[in-house]
Amino acid sequence: MNRILKTFCASLLALLPVAAMAQIDGEFVKPRTGKFLLQNATVVTVTKGTLNNTSVLLENGKISQVGTNISAADAEVIDCSGMFIYPGMIDGGTRLGLVEVSSVPETVDYAELGNVTPNMQALTTVNPNSEAIGITRVSGVTTVLTVPTGGLFPGTAALINLNGYTPDQMYGGFKAIVMNFPSSGRRGRFDRRSDEDIKKDSEKALKEANEIWDNAKKYLELKNAGAELQYYPEMDQLSKAVSGELPLLIVVDAASDIQNAIKWVEGKNIKVIFSGVSEGWRVADEIAKAGIPVITGPVQELPSRQSDRYDAAYSNAGKMAKAGVKVAIRTDEEENVRNLPFHAAFAAAYGLGKEEALKAITINPAEIFGIQDQYGSVEAGKRANLVVSTGDPLETKSQIMHVFIDGYRIPMSNRHIRLYQEFLERSPGLKAN
Amino acid sequence: MKKLNIILAALLGLGLNYSYAQTPKGSVLIKNATVLTVTKGNLENTDVLVQDGIIKQVGQNLAAPSGIQTIDASGKFLMPGIIDAHSHVALDVVNEASAPIVAEVRMKDVVNPFEIGIYRALAGGVTISHAMHGSANVIGGQNATLKHRWGSDDPAEIIMQDAPRTIKFALGENPTRVHGRGNGIQPRTRMGVEAVLRNGFNEALQYKKGWETYNSGKGQKGNTLTPPVYNERLQTLADILDGKIIVHCHSYRADEIYMLINVAKDFGITKLVFQHTNEGFKVAPEIAEYTMGASVFADWWAYKMEVYYSTAFNAAILQRNGVITSINSDSAELIRHLYHEAAKTQRYGGLTDDEALSMITINPAKQLGIADKVGSIEVGKQADLVIFEGHPLSSYAVPQMTFVDGVKYFDIKADKDDQRQFVSATEMVEPVFLHSEEDHQCLQDVDAYFEAFQGAFLEEKN
Numbered sequence: 001m002n003r004i005l006k007t008f009c010a011s012l013l014a015l016l017p018v019a020a021m022a023q024i025d026g027e028f029v030k031p032r033t034g035k036f037l038l039q040n041a042t043v044v045t046v047t048k049g050t051l052n053n054t055s056v057l058l059e060n061g062k063i064s065q066v067g068t069n070i071s072a073a074d075a076e077v078i079d080c081s082g083m084f085i086y087p088g089m090i091d092g093g094t095r096l097g098l099v100e101v102s103s104v105p106e107t108v109d110y111a112e113l114g115n116v117t118p119n120m121q122a123l124t125t126v127n128p129n130s131e132a133i134g135i136t137r138v139s140g141v142t143t144v145l146t147v148p149t150g151g152l153f154p155g156t157a158a159l160i161n162l163n164g165y166t167p168d169q170m171y172g173g174f175k176a177i178v179m180n181f182p183s184s185g186r187r188g189r190f191d192r193r194s195d196e197d198i199k200k201d202s203e204k205a206l207k208e209a210n211e212i213w214d215n216a217k218k219y220l221e222l223k224n225a226g227a228e229l230q231y232y233p234e235m236d237q238l239s240k241a242v243s244g245e246l247p248l249l250i251v252v253d254a255a256s257d258i259q260n261a262i263k264w265v266e267g268k269n270i271k272v273i274f275s276g277v278s279e280g281w282r283v284a285d286e287i288a289k290a291g292i293p294v295i296t297g298p299v300q301e302l303p304s305r306q307s308d309r310y311d312a313a314y315s316n317a318g319k320m321a322k323a324g325v326k327v328a329i330r331t332d333e334e335e336n337v338r339n340l341p342f343h344a345a346f347a348a349a350y351g352l353g354k355e356e357a358l359k360a361i362t363i364n365p366a367e368i369f370g371i372q373d374q375y376g377s378v379e380a381g382k383r384a385n386l387v388v389s390t391g392d393p394l395e396t397k398s399q400i401m402h403v404f405i406d407g408y409r410i411p412m413s414n415r416h417i418r419l420y421q422e423f424l425e426r427s428p429g430l431k432a433n
Numbered sequence: 434m435k436k437l438n439i440i441l442a443a444l445l446g447l448g449l450n451y452s453y454a455q456t457p458k459g460s461v462l463i464k465n466a467t468v469l470t471v472t473k474g475n476l477e478n479t480d481v482l483v484q485d486g487i488i489k490q491v492g493q494n495l496a497a498p499s500g501i502q503t504i505d506a507s508g509k510f511l512m513p514g515i516i517d518a519h520s521h522v523a524l525d526v527v528n529e530a531s532a533p534i535v536a537e538v539r540m541k542d543v544v545n546p547f548e549i550g551i552y553r554a555l556a557g558g559v560t561i562s563h564a565m566h567g568s569a570n571v572i573g574g575q576n577a578t579l580k581h582r583w584g585s586d587d588p589a590e591i592i593m594q595d596a597p598r599t600i601k602f603a604l605g606e607n608p609t610r611v612h613g614r615g616n617g618i619q620p621r622t623r624m625g626v627e628a629v630l631r632n633g634f635n636e637a638l639q640y641k642k643g644w645e646t647y648n649s650g651k652g653q654k655g656n657t658l659t660p661p662v663y664n665e666r667l668q669t670l671a672d673i674l675d676g677k678i679i680v681h682c683h684s685y686r687a688d689e690i691y692m693l694i695n696v697a698k699d700f701g702i703t704k705l706v707f708q709h710t711n712e713g714f715k716v717a718p719e720i721a722e723y724t725m726g727a728s729v730f731a732d733w734w735a736y737k738m739e740v741y742y743s744t745a746f747n748a749a750i751l752q753r754n755g756v757i758t759s760i761n762s763d764s765a766e767l768i769r770h771l772y773h774e775a776a777k778t779q780r781y782g783g784l785t786d787d788e789a790l791s792m793i794t795i796n797p798a799k800q801l802g803i804a805d806k807v808g809s810i811e812v813g814k815q816a817d818l819v820i821f822e823g824h825p826l827s828s829y830a831v832p833q834m835t836f837v838d839g840v841k842y843f844d845i846k847a848d849k850d851d852q853r854q855f856v857s858a859t860e861m862v863e864p865v866f867l868h869s870e871e872d873h874q875c876l877q878d879v880d881a882y883f884e885a886f887q888g889a890f891l892e893e894k895n
Contacts, residue, residue, distance in 0.1 A: 100735070100741075101735055101736070101737060101738055101741050102735070102736050102737070103736060103737035103738065104737075104738055131735070131741075132735060183867075185864070185865035185867065186864040186865060186866070191864075253865075253867045254865045254867070276867075278867055279865070300766065300767075300770060300773075301766060302553070302765060302766045302769075302866070303553075304865045304866055304867055305863050305864070305865055305866070306549050306853055306863065306864075307850070307851040307853055307856075307863060308850075308851075309848060309850055309852075310552065310553040310556040310557075310769065310848070310852070311556070334735070335734055335735035335736065336732060336733070336734075338732075339732070341828075342773065342828050345828030345829055346770070346773075346828070348829060349823075349828070349829040349830070349831050350831070354829070394828050394829075395827060395828050395829075396773070396776040396777050396779050396780045396826065396828055397776065397779045397780070397826065397827075398780075399780070399783075415742075415744070416734075416743075416744040416745050416746060416781070417744075417746070419714065419742075419743075419744040419746065420714075420744055420746035420749070420750060420781075420782065423714045423715055423717065423750050424746075424749075424750050424753060425753075426715075426717065426718060426754075429718050430718040430719065430722060
């Protein structure tokens with residue numbers, strides 16, 4: 001009996017976030033904005049410490065006040081006693097919105113043909129109704145960088161908030177031109193090239209990259225000189241990285257490639273962010289010295305070499321941070337971006353520490369993207385991207401109770417939760433009729 | 434000649450016994466741990482005494498018999514060795530994709546004790562993995578249950594010799610793609626998958642009958658019966674019908690799960706476990722009623738069409754409906770943090786600690802038919818144990834030591850940088866595998882069948 005009762009209570013608890021916004025026939029709960037007062041929570045601001053018994057007022061899509069005595073008679077009050085408020089989590093590298101079912105090519109939109117296609121805009125192809133967006137945001141991940149992949153310059157990544165009906169409504173105010181840095185590594189177990197060929201190919205690819213970059217430089221010079229230029233969208237976009245108008249997001253993983261990339265960047269006077277950086281720990285001091293910020297991940301990943309310690313990927317972020325590298329974390333995921341807090345937890349446990357791990361998915365990516373005035377912490381004046389949870393959101397046991405994105409209260413429902421509601425106690429049960 | 438045969442058989446038997454008897458067994462006293470027994474509750478400040486690979490005592494203030502090493506686990510958690518009911522670690526090949534039924538092949542023949550994945554699994558607290566054939570065939574090969582005795586150079590030594598036989602089945606997209614679309618033979622649809630199963634088992638019934646007729650006539654006067662031609666494939670199917678082999682079936686959609694339950698009922702097959710089972714939640718009452726349960730992913734979905742309509746609450750729904758449920762990896766990466774995967778059932782469905790832990794210990798043990806030997810901390814069971822810093826269901830948990838049969842194979846404090854046993858002399862430059870490219874996958878080795886699809890399926894998961 002006791003067990004049944006416990007089970008019942010446990011299921012009720014699990015349904016809590018759902019019950020708060022239960023649906024009835026014909027009614028669809030939409031995200032809605034307004035003036036919300038989140039009362040009496042423990043607020044983990046990330047940048048200004050942890051505040052007990054504190055309330056947060058949201059209005060006009062922003063955090064308008066954080067304090068103990070907020071009076072807002074016209075606000076909708078949400079009691080958050082015993083709960084925690086965190087800033088919305090930011091994933092520094094995903095394919096969210098660019099793919100629906102990865103094995104069905106018709107739904108895969110992150111990889112265009114061609115080697116030099118920086119003008120491919122991830123934002124254009126973001127599907128605001130992608131099922132994965134609803135699945136992701138109830139985890140407290142409110143904002144992601146969505147990144148195209150493919151050739152050498154595969155496109156332009158865009159930061160999106162996980163609420164809105166058009167890409168522009170979702171756009172988070174940051175873009176970067178992606179570069180897949182030429183790799184000197186083996187591409188995997190199917191790569192049967194000889195060591196010599198691998199070296200040759202990598203040198204050739206680097207030479208090609210330099211030529212393309214020089215062309216973009218020339219394009220920019222001519223453009224600045226007022227020359228009449230033919231329509232050349234690739235160069236037009238790439239020249240924005242040359243000029244520093246847009247940062248260059250360099251995807252690079254193997255140690256020797258990271259070293260080459262650092263060398264390649266030197267003297268170019270451009271804004272650079274490294275992404276991936278699986279073997280960053282091998283050359284952490286050099287990355288730190290170069291002052292290049294890093295978005296690393298996935299953390300829950302195999303070591304890149306058979307000879308590596310089993311925890312090479314878990315401990316990578318911590319080792320780089322210790323060397324003085326500014327570190328943010330990415331999942332490199334599409335449908336399971338919701339695991340971002342767990343990737344951060346693994347980095348925390350294997351050397352990064354809890355506080356830094358939280359920063360690596362909040363304020364650090366915000367600073368790396370240059371949007372820290374709007375994102376990454378619970379402070380008055382910032383965008384109302386918030387998570388309310390029963391505990392540390394990096395712990396699986398904690399339940400996420402409320403999520404706010406751009407001041408919109410997000411329904412705590414999605415297809416996974418609706419299937420749970422329908423099938424937990426199926427009717428009819430075992431026998432037909 | 435007959436004598437020689439007997440001698441040879443005796444030698445062979447001796448050889449088998451020899452390799453089994455030689456598996457290392459250890460003795461150790463682990464003191465002052467919070468013991469998560471899984472089946473008998475949690476015990477604070479408790480000691481566990483292991484002698485010759487067996488848990489001999491669980492209690493307080495146990496004294497170490499002379500010569501037995503004591504490990505102080507104060508402030509730490511001790512749990513049973515984690516069991517992965519779906520893995521491809523330590524296998525040289527995974528798929529014999531050449532026909533819809535290949536029941537005759539055995540993963541035991543391709544076990545690779547040198548694979549670094551074994552050590553990495555140990556570092557995640559996993560002591561037993563179910564090394565499965567791939568999912569290219571409706572009826573695939575026979576699996577091997579492995580004990581992670583890292584350091585052995587003998588495949589027989591890492592095989593759990595006292596585990597029952599199991600076999601891989603697969604439904605849905607993978608077998609229909611490989612055979613129907615790749616090779617132009619049945620099955621191309623889920624209807625064809627059912628037909629392959631029914632045809633196969635009916636043929637096995639005839640084969641069985643042939644032998645029964647022959648055997649019953651043997652020794653009778655005037656008997657002129659000739660024996661049927663021995664066929665390993667049909668014999669294996671007959672063994673399934675006789676309940677000698679546990680079926681582990683790769684499946685995703687509710688309709689195909691329901692179909693196999695019906696086929697199994699018709700042929701009297703009762704030892705049946707579903708693998709992946711992403712839509713198992715839709716037919717949870719049926720799975721609970723008839724089968725040995727489901728082994729599922731914590732949260733994988735959407736990587737292919739047949740998992741698009743699934744939910745991370747699957748494990749919780751199955752559990753609440755009385756299905757024996759386990760969480761598996763099917764991945765050389767995930768296998769390293771199954772404790773974390775199990776913990777996701779608390780985020781998605783609010784399962785209790787014991788329920789969550791049972792999904793990576795006693796429940797997979799039941800599904801592999803080894804629950805009398807492993808899967809919980811109980812006196813008399815084999816001493817497969819893990820010491821954790823932090824509760825194993827915490828995202829911040831770090832496994833510290835892992836024991837198989839009382840022998841310590843992983844110790845975080847003694848972890849060397851390079852744990853490889855075997856280094857290829859032909860590789861001048863060590864390959865760098867980026868982003869889990871070396872991860873094991875259910876459809877590994879079947880690329881030849883996909884030439885028409887420009888190799889797009891190489892990226893395919895599961």
